[in-house]
Amino acid sequence: MASPFDALLRPRSVALIGASANPTKLSHIVLKNLSKGRFRLYPVNPNEEEILGLKCYPSVLAVPGDVDLAVVSLPAAASVAPVRQCVEKGVGFVIISASGFRESGPDGAKLERELMAAIRGSGTRLLGPNTLGVYVPSIGLDTLFVPREKSVRPGKGAIAVLSQSGGVSVSFLEKAAEAGIGISACIGLGNKIDLNENELLQHLSFDKATKSIALYLESFSDGRKFVEVVRKVTKVKPVVVLKSGRTRSGSAAARSHTGALASSSDVMVDGVMRQVGVVRAYDEEELIDLAKALAYVDHIDGDRICVVASAGGFGVIGADFVESREHGVGLTMARLSEKTRDSIRKVVPSYSSVSNPVDLTAGVTDEMYDAVLKGLQADPGVDGIMMSLELQPPNITRRLVDVAERRSRSRGAPIVISAFGGANTQNLLREFEKRRVPAYPTIWRAIRALAALHKRGLYLRRSK
Amino acid sequence: MASPFDALLRPRSVALIGASANPTKLSHIVLKNLSKGRFRLYPVNPNEEEILGLKCYPSVLAVPGDVDLAVVSLPAAASVAPVRQCVEKGVGFVIISASGFRESGPDGAKLERELMAAIRGSGTRLLGPNTLGVYVPSIGLDTLFVPREKSVRPGKGAIAVLSQSGGVSVSFLEKAAEAGIGISACIGLGNKIDLNENELLQHLSFDKATKSIALYLESFSDGRKFVEVVRKVTKVKPVVVLKSGRTRSGSAAARSHTGALASSSDVMVDGVMRQVGVVRAYDEEELIDLAKALAYVDHIDGDRICVVASAGGFGVIGADFVESREHGVGLTMARLSEKTRDSIRKVVPSYSSVSNPVDLTAGVTDEMYDAVLKGLQADPGVDGIMMSLELQPPNITRRLVDVAERRSRSRGAPIVISAFGGANTQNLLREFEKRRVPAYPTIWRAIRALAALHKRGLYLRRSK
Numbered sequence: 001m002a003s004p005f006d007a008l009l010r011p012r013s014v015a016l017i018g019a020s021a022n023p024t025k026l027s028h029i030v031l032k033n034l035s036k037g038r039f040r041l042y043p044v045n046p047n048e049e050e051i052l053g054l055k056c057y058p059s060v061l062a063v064p065g066d067v068d069l070a071v072v073s074l075p076a077a078a079s080v081a082p083v084r085q086c087v088e089k090g091v092g093f094v095i096i097s098a099s100g101f102r103e104s105g106p107d108g109a110k111l112e113r114e115l116m117a118a119i120r121g122s123g124t125r126l127l128g129p130n131t132l133g134v135y136v137p138s139i140g141l142d143t144l145f146v147p148r149e150k151s152v153r154p155g156k157g158a159i160a161v162l163s164q165s166g167g168v169s170v171s172f173l174e175k176a177a178e179a180g181i182g183i184s185a186c187i188g189l190g191n192k193i194d195l196n197e198n199e200l201l202q203h204l205s206f207d208k209a210t211k212s213i214a215l216y217l218e219s220f221s222d223g224r225k226f227v228e229v230v231r232k233v234t235k236v237k238p239v240v241v242l243k244s245g246r247t248r249s250g251s252a253a254a255r256s257h258t259g260a261l262a263s264s265s266d267v268m269v270d271g272v273m274r275q276v277g278v279v280r281a282y283d284e285e286e287l288i289d290l291a292k293a294l295a296y297v298d299h300i301d302g303d304r305i306c307v308v309a310s311a312g313g314f315g316v317i318g319a320d321f322v323e324s325r326e327h328g329v330g331l332t333m334a335r336l337s338e339k340t341r342d343s344i345r346k347v348v349p350s351y352s353s354v355s356n357p358v359d360l361t362a363g364v365t366d367e368m369y370d371a372v373l374k375g376l377q378a379d380p381g382v383d384g385i386m387m388s389l390e391l392q393p394p395n396i397t398r399r400l401v402d403v404a405e406r407r408s409r410s411r412g413a414p415i416v417i418s419a420f421g422g423a424n425t426q427n428l429l430r431e432f433e434k435r436r437v438p439a440y441p442t443i444w445r446a447i448r449a450l451a452a453l454h455k456r457g458l459y460l461r462r463s464k
Numbered sequence: 465m466a467s468p469f470d471a472l473l474r475p476r477s478v479a480l481i482g483a484s485a486n487p488t489k490l491s492h493i494v495l496k497n498l499s500k501g502r503f504r505l506y507p508v509n510p511n512e513e514e515i516l517g518l519k520c521y522p523s524v525l526a527v528p529g530d531v532d533l534a535v536v537s538l539p540a541a542a543s544v545a546p547v548r549q550c551v552e553k554g555v556g557f558v559i560i561s562a563s564g565f566r567e568s569g570p571d572g573a574k575l576e577r578e579l580m581a582a583i584r585g586s587g588t589r590l591l592g593p594n595t596l597g598v599y600v601p602s603i604g605l606d607t608l609f610v611p612r613e614k615s616v617r618p619g620k621g622a623i624a625v626l627s628q629s630g631g632v633s634v635s636f637l638e639k640a641a642e643a644g645i646g647i648s649a650c651i652g653l654g655n656k657i658d659l660n661e662n663e664l665l666q667h668l669s670f671d672k673a674t675k676s677i678a679l680y681l682e683s684f685s686d687g688r689k690f691v692e693v694v695r696k697v698t699k700v701k702p703v704v705v706l707k708s709g710r711t712r713s714g715s716a717a718a719r720s721h722t723g724a725l726a727s728s729s730d731v732m733v734d735g736v737m738r739q740v741g742v743v744r745a746y747d748e749e750e751l752i753d754l755a756k757a758l759a760y761v762d763h764i765d766g767d768r769i770c771v772v773a774s775a776g777g778f779g780v781i782g783a784d785f786v787e788s789r790e791h792g793v794g795l796t797m798a799r800l801s802e803k804t805r806d807s808i809r810k811v812v813p814s815y816s817s818v819s820n821p822v823d824l825t826a827g828v829t830d831e832m833y834d835a836v837l838k839g840l841q842a843d844p845g846v847d848g849i850m851m852s853l854e855l856q857p858p859n860i861t862r863r864l865v866d867v868a869e870r871r872s873r874s875r876g877a878p879i880v881i882s883a884f885g886g887a888n889t890q891n892l893l894r895e896f897e898k899r900r901v902p903a904y905p906t907i908w909r910a911i912r913a914l915a916a917l918h919k920r921g922l923y924l925r926r927s928k
Contacts, residue, residue: 026858099826104815146856152886166826167775170856174886218780244777249797250784253776253821282791283781283908284884311631312717313708316682317747320714327746333713351568357717362563362630392610392634394490420748422616422638444747 005203007092008127009136009185011039011068015060015091017082018074019043021051026145027073030097033148034071037140042067044082060085067091071133071143076100079129080114087122094119095143096129102191103130116193131190132166135173137183138209146170157182158211158295158436159288160204162197164189164218172216172284180430181292184209189217196221198229205233211298212238214291216284218245218254227276234277235463238294238456241278242287243269277459279452286448293438293449297414299457302383304334305450306376306413307357309388310364310396314420314443315357318386321447329451333357334382343375365395370403377412383457384450388443389419391428401431408437414453418446469667471556472591473600473649475503475532479524479555481546482538483507485515490609491537494561497612498535501604506531508546524549531555535597535607540564543593544578551586558583559607560593566655567594580657595654596630599637601647602673610634621646622675622759622900623752624668626661628653628682636680636748644894645756648673653681660685662693669697675762676702678755680748682709682718691740698741699927702758702920705742706751707733741923743916750912757902757913761878763921766847768798769914770840770877771821773852774828774860778884778907779821782850785911793915797821798846807839829859834867841876847921848914852907853883855892865895872901878917882910 016034020027028051034041035052043051046058057063060070060082070091072079076098086094096115101108112129119126127133133143137156144151151170154177161183163169169188176183184207187200197215204210213233220226233239245254246266273280279294281287305322309315321328333356336344344354347368353359358376360368369387376382387404390396408415417432417439419425425441432439440446480498484491492515498505499516507515510522521527524534524546534555536543540562550558560579565572576593583590591597597607601620608615615634618641625647627633633652640647648671651664661679668674677697684690697703709718710730737744743758745751769786773779785792797820800808808818811832817823822840824832833851840846851868854860872879881896881903883889889905896903904910 100815150888151856163777165775165777165780167773167854167856168777168781171775171778171854171884171889174889175884178886178890216777218777242781244780244784246784246791247787249787249820250780252819253780253783253817253823283785283906285906285908309631311629311635313627313629313632313680313682314635316629316708316714316717317632317706319717320708320710321747323711323713327710351564353717355716356713359717390631390635392615392631420635420639422642424614425635425638426642442747442749444749 003203003206004092007068009134009141010139011141013040013042013066013068014141015042015044015063015067015070017044017060017070017072019045019051019056021048029147030071030073030143030145033142033144037142039139039141060089060091063089069093069095071095071097073097073145076108076111076129080111080118083115083118083126087119087124091124093125093127095127095131095133096190097131097133097143097145099130101129112191112193119194126194127187128190129193131188132169133188135186144170152177155182156184156209158184158209159291160184160207160210160213161186162189162200162213163187163216164192165216168216168284172288175284176288180433181288192221198222198225201233201239202229205236210237212240212291212295214287215239215241216287217241217243227272230278231276234459238298239278240281240287240290240294240452241273242281242284277456277463279455289440289445289449290452293416293453294456296436296438297416297453299460300384300414300450300453301457303331303454304381304383305331305386306334306336306382307386307388308360308372308376309357310360310362310390310393311388312359312361314388314390315359318388318443318447319357321444322386329447331451331454334379336376337379337381340375340379344372347371362393363395364393366397366400366403369400370407373407373415377407377410382413384453385413385415386443386446386450387415387417389417389428391419391421391424401428404432405435405437416440416446416450418443467667467670468556471532473598473605474603475556475605477504477506477530477532478605479506479508479527479531479534481508481524481534481536483509483515483520485512493611494535494537494607494609497606497608501606503603503605524553524555527553533557533559535559535561537561537609540572540575540593544575544582547579547582547590551583551588555588557589557591559591559595559597560654561595561597561607561609563594565593576655576657583658590658591651592654593657595652596633597652599650608634616641619646620648620673622648622673623755624648624671624674624677625650626653626664626677627651627680628656629680632680632748636752639748640752644897645752656685662686662689665697665703666693669700674701676704676755676759678751679703679705680751681705681707691736694742695740698923702762703742704745704751704754704758704916705737706745706748741920741927743919753904753909753913754916757880757917758920760900760902761880761917763924764848764878764914764917765921767795767918768845768847769795769850770798770800770846771850771852772824772836772840773821774824774826774854774857775852776823776825778852778854779823782852782907782911783821785908786850793911795915795918798843801843801845804839804843808836811835826857827859828857830861830864830867833864834871837871837879841871841874846877848917849877849879850907850910850914851879851881853881853892855883855885855888865892868896869899869901880904880910880914882907
């Protein structure tokens with residue numbers, strides 16, 4: 001294998017320890033989810049011959065051949081013995097999904113120490129405990145104990161997700177699926193007794209399918225190491241971090257939720273993040289939004305933004321968000337060159353505004369958008385474009401998606417799209433996801449994405 | 465009629481001047497939209513006998529009986545003569561939908577002056593020009609020139625919308641429809657040559673169906689009057705204002721878009737808004753979000769918030785947003801009384817956190833939510849509750865909607881819900897809309913809504 005982590009994220013063989021024949025059990029749900037994957041699957045259960053048509057093994061030791069990944073789907077107290085067997089078998093990675101460890105008190109903490117002892121000195125690595133495990137759509141690897149009927153999964157894509165909270169992961173996956181956003185992998189960190197964000201970040205920086213990394217953290221496993229690792233990772237690809245527990249109450253809650261140690265003050269965290277080129281997000285929606293823009297566009301090369309809209313109102317709102325520092329991102333509204341203004345004037349109605357924001361009015365056509373975007377992309381004074389797209393004007397057709405995609409792939413300032421509206425607009429947004437053009441359901445989210453691209457551009461220039 | 469404005473918003477008879485038989489014309493679309501309304505409808509067109517089975521009249525003067533509302537769906541230059549006829553007929557209100565007036569240059573400005581002259585001294589009032597007009601779902605009044613197939617409309621509800629931008633209105637309506645949010649009326653202000661936000665605000669403050677007012681403005685018609693009017697309106701019901709053109713570029717754009725005069729500095733606007741109890745929003749999504757919370761709950765009586773979640777991560781993120789001033793709303797995390805903590809401890813798993821945020825863990829049940837919310841509502845130290853609701857835990861059922869609704873209707877701290885996830889979650893959110901329980905697809909939006917309720921509560925206490 002190319003990387004030792006392939007046994008975790010691209011396993012050829014997976015054992016499910018504690019696989020149940022009872023459809024109401026979580027371990028049965030995991031078996032069902034795993035059964036769709038492209039790898040050899042071995043249910044382990046000493047009391048069953050066969051489940052879902054798959055031959056059962058009495059223990060992982062009885063499984064013929066190598067086991068890359070073992071998922072232990074048993075209560076906390078019953079999880080230690082199978083891990084010892086995994087070590088004996090030489091299993092590459094073990095995922096422990098049970099909760100009831102450190103986060104539940106002294107008894108759980110003792111079990112956790114036993115887990116650590118079990119793998120110490122071995123080649124077997126452990127993810128968790130208290131984790132949903134991993135979801136890798138490209139090979140159908142799905143260790144989540146949540147039924148797919150209840151919680152839809154996203155398809156394959158360019159964003160890798162690392163998360164210290166199962167609930168946040170699942171909601172993230174559902175939301176991404178709903179919006180048509182693909183992911184390269186989702187990894188639940190759980191209690192991080194062995195594998196933690198630092199090693200996984202490092203691995204993901206080499207993963208070709210991953211264009212950006214979204215990280216939800218409640219605590220740092222090793223803050224110093226994080227800084228060292230992430231500084232290298234951000235040179236290669238963008239990293240967005242949602243670090244919760246920023247406030248007094250939040251950090252106390254994080255402590256009780258994951259048994260995490262108290263973090264340093266958020267002001268310090270913020271300074272360090274900025275220094276090492278991490279883009280911060282403050283909620284789960286922003287985490288997806290920014291990871292997406294960074295995955296699709298990577299960065300923009302300056303702070304001069306042009307806003308184009310067919311509904312003048314949205315142009316005004318967009319301009320406000322670009323310029324305002326209080327309720328906005330504090331970037332600059334680009335001054336269009338005379339040449340650009342002339343090129344726009346040629347194609348728009350006489351009553352359109354050809355300054356920035358460009359107001360195409362309800363008389364807008366697909367071709368007008370095309371020509372105007374082309375003109376703006378040729379203007380060296382424009383670093384990024386926010387295109388507010390409304391489907392309501394009578395001469396706008398679905399071909400506008402092709403126009404926007406073509407212009408996005410062209411040289412010149414990158415384009416971020418916003419489209420605010422009902423079901424038709426939602427479909428349009430999903431269409432953009434398929435083509436990896438960053439598009440958002442509100443102007444604010446589009447402008448915020450541009451600001452993240454600008455931060456990344458700044459960092460890349462500064463670190464050269 | 466109870467109010468002279470009933471002729472605009474609850475007309476018994478409507479004339480459509482310029483009704484076309486050609487299905488591709490905007491005025492035909494308006495006729496179709498109006499034909500579903502519960503009022504007498506008179507198409508006016510000298511060249512047709514009948515359109516869509518409705519008898520046509522050569523002019524508004526030929527219509528038998530009174531006309532409460534006339535919609536003029538003709539090009540700008542052809543709009544003045546019919547308005548004169550409306551005045552002669554004694555029509556109550558005229559809506560001019562055409563653009564091409566002040567916003568398009570000197571010729572348009574001249575036409576606008578002619579419109580003003582036409583109604584001067586008469587009892588006929590004018591909405592627009594350059595407006596989509598009005599949409600009142602309760603009586604099926606729909607003067608929008610956007611086909612319903614292309615742009616879905618919301619049902620009846622408690623929010624009134626006043627908007628100076630047609631594009632913003634339509635997107636707002638679509639988004640509300642998509643989310644299942646109802647409205648009492650949507651009124652497009654257009655160029656405001658006669659009717660403006662001040663008179664309409666005043667009227668809406670008496671409208672029983674309207675529980676809150678959402679206002680999108682690019683310019684004040686009369687700032688001094690606005691302050692005077694809105695000060696009275698906010699005593700009676702909440703007003704949310706999205707005032708764009710806050711920045712240098714934004715206000716220049718607003719000027720060219722609606723021909724609006726430059727506004728005072730945004731710092732001044734902000735101070736005045738606060739003083740008269742207006743809640744400010746900064747984009748179209750926030751405008752809906754806050755108007756909804758204010759319509760359903762009106763206010764909360766203090767700043768002490770309790771966060772309840774089943775996914776611990778969301779509890780942490782929620783606590784951060786409550787407490788942080790930088791990336792949050794700067795409210796207070798409530799300290800739960802010993803009695804409340806005991807009452808919670810009785811119903812939750814032993815490993816749940818019974819401090820604030822309350823972490824119910826994945827073992828949560830519908831009944832657990834019920835008991836915990838009841839306990840919190842009985843605690844005099846809790847002013848508002850943010851309930852983060854996840855559908856994924858195995859023992860959560862759709863009955864949780866009933867639980868949340870019942871608790872929302874109970875005495876004690878109001879509840880705002882957040883639910884982040886895919887299609888199932890979206891359906892759940894629509895269910896809450898039907899029951900007028902404020903619910904949002906992200907934690908941030910829920911906390912922001914609580915902050916708006918807190919602002920309103922503060923204002924009501926201060927102005928007593």
